[in-house]
């Protein structure tokens with residue numbers, strides 16, 4: 001073989017390998033439970049329910065009160081406020097939560113349907129006294145008395161409003177909140193110009209020197225696992241034991257779910273207790289090796305020695321994960 005053709009062959013193999021690397025980050029199809037197939041009627045209903053105060057005690061709040069679309073679906077305050085006053089945790093984003101194998105910072109819910117708190121036997125925002133404080137049976141009865149809702153539920157589910165159908169409609173809409181049009185998703189789907197040179201360097205740092213992909217793994221940017229990364233305890237709780245509350249395994253003390261970083265550049269706060277309020281603070285936390293004084297901190301968290309340029313590139317990369325469409329989710333007309 002001639003030298004030039006060998007060179008071309010090697011270059012071809014190299015770029016094929018790179019292309020493979022990138023496609024590993026393409027978001028897969030959204031998993032949908034067998035007993036709740038998606039359809040546009042359910043999605044439309046779910047969108048309405050997300051913004052409907054009638055799902056709460058005294059018609060006082062809705063899901064989007066705590067998951068503000070403009071701030072990437074995450075909470076506008078460091079800890080969420082409900083009927084019980086200030087809660088212990090920051091409201092995480094619902095963007096890409098459809099991929100989560102478990103929901104909440106401690107993973108205590110198994111599905112988006114369960115998470116809502118509308119399914120019998122499961123506590124969640126609609127029914128939790130400290131959050132929306134609703135009485136789910138009374139809510140279903142009331143919505144059934146609203147002709148627009150009754151008709152729409154019958155069309156979507158073949159029956160009227162039930163607590164289960166409320167949960168299923170909300171979950172169906174959440175399954176559409178996927179950051180598939182983010183610049184990064186366009187980049188890994190072949191549009192090489194979708195992200196800047198600085199963001200490309202940031203992606204290299206994310207996967208290399210920054211050690212981020214040890215937990216924020218492809219394709220979802222999360223291993224769907226739980227880690228203690230030494231986030232400072234702030235807010236009304238003395239100590240949040242996180243995953244330990246679910247498993248009672250001492251090794252799980254202070255572990256929280258690895259978040260998907262999509263739309264995080266729009267968040268007003270970060271981490272389970274809203275301890276940080278900028279990506280700079282987040283990266284400085286990782287850069288100094290988290291909190292080495294925290295006995296249960298994951299050994300994967302170590303000092304990074306990132307330069308100011310590295311940090312700026314990393315932030316440019318994180319910015320490419322934002323799908324602007326999802327920051328513009330609006331309140332629809334309600335029946």
Ligand code: HEC
Nearest residue numbers: 062063066080081082089090091092097103104105125131
């Ligand atoms: C009072 C504020 C508040 C309201 C209202 C609220 N949430 Fe939340 N939401 C939170 C907080 C705080 C958490 C995290 C709680 C935890 O981890 O223990 C959360 C967690 C979630 C999660 C889990 C995300 C993940 O990655 O694990 C989803 C999904 C969600 N909420 C959707 C909803 C929906 C749907 C509604 C309306 C039915 C709603 N929320 C209403 C504050 C709120």
Ligand code: HEC
Nearest residue numbers: 210212214215227231256257258259270271272286298300
């Ligand atoms: C050992 C696993 C691990 C590593 C390594 C890691 N993360 Fe995280 N990341 C997590 C966990 C777990 C959380 C949530 C922790 C909490 O709330 O207490 C988190 C939270 C975040 C958040 C906040 C998102 C939100 O929704 O609040 C950002 C941003 C972030 N990580 C970016 C990075 C970057 C950038 C790197 C590399 C410099 C990195 N992470 C390395 C596990 C990890």
